[in-house]
Amino acid sequence: MYKLGIDVGGTNTDAVILNQDLKVISSIKTHTTEDIESGINNSIHKVIKQSNIDVKNINEAMLGTTQATNAIVERHSLGKVGIIRIGYPATASILPYTEWPKDITKILSNTYSLVHGGYEFNGDEIVPFDEAEVKDVLNSWKNKVDGIAVVGVFSSINNDQEQKVEKLAHDILGDAIPVSCSSTIGSIGLIGRENATILNTALFKVIKLVTDGFHNALKQEGITNAKQYLCQNDGTLMSMEYAKSHPILTIGSGPTNSIRGAAYLSNQKDALVLDIGGTTSDIGVLVNGFPRESSKSVTVGGIQTNFRMPDILSVGLGGGSIIREQPDGSVTVGPDSVGYKITQEAKVFGGNTLTTTDIAVKLGMSNLGNPELVESINDKTAKKAMDKITEIIEDGIDRMKTSSTDVPVILVGGGAIIAPNKLKGVSKIYTDEFGGVANAIGATIAQIGGEYEKVYQYVEIKRKDAIKDAENQANEQAVNAGAVGSTIETVSVEETPLSYAPGDTTRVKVKVVGSNH
Template sequence: MKRLGIDVGGTNTDAVLLDEQSRVIASVKTHTTVDIQTGINNAINDVLKKSKVDPKTIKQAMLGTTQCTNAIVERKGLAKVGVIRLGYPATTSVEPYAEWPIDIVNELSGKFKIVKGGYEFDGQELTQLDFEELKETLLSWKGHIESIAIIGVFSAINNEQEEKVAIFVKKVLGNKIPISLSAKVGSLGLITRENATILNSALFNVIHKVSTGFTKALEKQAITDAAIFLCQNDGTLMSTKYAEKYPILTIGSGPTNSIRGAAYLAKKKNALVLDIGGTTSDIGVLSNGFPRESSIAETVGGVKTNFRMPDILSIGLGGGSIVRQQADGTVTVGPDSVGYKIEEKAIVFGGNIITTTDIAVKLGMVEVGNVNLVDKIDIKFAQQAFIVIQDMLTDALDKMKTSSQQVELILVGGGAIIAPKQISGISNIWRSNYGSVANAIGATIAQVSGEFEKIYQYDIIKRAQALEDSKSKAIKQALEAGAEDKSIKVVEIEEIPLAYAPNDTTRVKVKVVGEIK
């Protein structure tokens, strides 16, 4: 049984094939295309030709994609969303879409309604649901929206009302209407949880196109017997069916794949990971074999959310970053890049724009393209640029360290050729011949996960019972995402007491992982 992994980045689309022992059979790096699917087709075609593998022997195919992130940033392909907040009159002072950029609000229709419902912080009902009010609202939206986001006050404690409203919505608008429930999408905090839920609903059309496009690309290459998975942003996989329910979980999966791939290549569980692409450098932290999760609310396309995201620092430095000399003699690097057009515009490929790759070639760090073409670059200019690159990486890596001690660094990505051999604060830099496709490898070797988070009151429900409840629900999610039942194991249990709440209130989060079914 062979596995195919694809990772679509802003500059390159990478593909790898792994055998039964998870050894790399072949890897390729192709340019990302405007329509994405063509780039995926090209990558699959190239890796099959290079490996000479029979497509029928590929039984699992994984895709990591930036499509959902791009859709939010570019405001393209998003669904029209109707937002139902269960919290009248307690939450009317801050309406949905507060502090959202106006262009994305307009793209999503901007329709919302704060209705009766919600819970107190102790799980008691705030107000009862008013189904007549709900029906009137839904009928007024009919034909104007494509999906529904339901957000209940303190649904992290009790999500019963959200579930009831979801059933009612389907009765009024039909079973095909996609619905997002905030208790299953976001974490604590009404507004940020609401924002994440709205974005999840906005991405239903996008993720459907991604999953069907990937399926068609595989079929075109005669890969018809493979189970298909999409990458989540915690370094694990989910089935396409599960992804179409929770498309927001694909956001941030690219850097996460690189971290997981780096861990696999270096055989390390704890280290810093630096992934240098064509446009950006992404820095993450490998903790016990998985990416460290961000502890703060993340902003996606100008919208602050609180759904699970990897702790990633990105800077505008890549192999295609443009290098310039300013009027005062200083040298700047990026943040703009020639991106996937590097083979047209970089000096070493016959272009007329100086990039960081040209600097690396000029300084004898690597041989790429026609090395004679960089003779026109002044050596002092190149040395100044290199110092800027070195300082940018040193500063960024220092920001991700948790102590002043030196740490190990795993260097991956197609733009890794521009990195210095030594970096201040780093004890050892680990590199691999397959580092340029670490993201695709990360997609291919990933497991399937399940995660559940809820607030419990230990004075009302015993701690052991609460933990068991969270564990069972996390396992249920893993099974829905495509995990093999007997292989599932708990990898993380987090308990955070909430001092401001009564009855020994504690936030519990459980994460499990398992092998692909």
């Protein structure tokens, strides 16, 4: 039995096939296409042709995609959203869409309503929930919105009011109307969680295109026996059905796939991962085999949210970064790049643009293209360019380290050839022959994940009971995403005391993983 993994990046779409021992038997790197889907089709076709296996023996297929991110950034294919915030009058001073870019609020329809309800941090009602009020709002939205975003004050403590609104939405607008409840998407903090829930709802149309397109691409190649999954941004997988209701969890899945693939290829659990692509380099942190999560609020397409995202530093350095000599004799590297046009524009491939790849070939670090075409590059220019490349990488690594001690670095990505073999602050550099497709490998070897976060008062509930409750909820999420209950294990438990709240109030976050068989 085999696994097929695809990862769609800004420059390349990578595909791999792994056997039952998780060994790579075929890998391919193709250019990402403007319509995305044809690029996926192309990569699947090529990797299967190269492997020469019977497609009926592929039993799992995984896709990591940037389409949700692109839809938000480029403002296309987004649905009209109706927002019901359960928290009137307590939250009336800050309305939905506060500080959103105007161009996206017009697309999403700027339709919202504040209704009575919500909870205090200790679970007490702020004001009673009014069901009739919600029914009136939903009736007025018939045929006006494509999805509903439901956001309750402190729904991370108690989400029963959100669930009531969800049921009413289906009763009044029909079972086909998609509904996002903020308690399953964002973290504590009303506005950031609301923003993430709105984006999740806006992406329902996009994720349908993705899941349908992936299904059709597999069917076209005769891959009909495979369970299909999308990659989440915490390094785990989710079933297609779960993805359809949680599309926002695909945002940022590309870098996490690279980190998970790097961990697999190097057999390391704790290290920095340097993923050099065609345009940018992503530096992430591997902790116990999984990407470290960002503690900062995340901005997506100009919108501030608080849903989970990997802690990634992106710098403008890649295999296609353009090298320029300045009048004062100095050399600049990037941040602009020739990107996927590198095989036409870089000097080593017969083009006229000096890139970092040309420098790597000139200095004997790679044999790509025709080395004779870069012999004319001045030795001093090449050395200055490599010094600048080294400086950018070392600075990025230094910014992601948590101590001054030297750390191991796993080097992956299609542009990894431009990295020097020694770096300040680095104890060891790990590389692998399949490092160029680490992102697709990360997608293929990923387990199914679940995560749950809630605020508990330890004076009301014992600490061990609170953690057990959070674990149970995380397990349930993993099962909903496609995991088999008996295979689930806890990866991490985070406890954050909330000093501003009485009663030994603590935010508990639990992450679990499991397999689908």
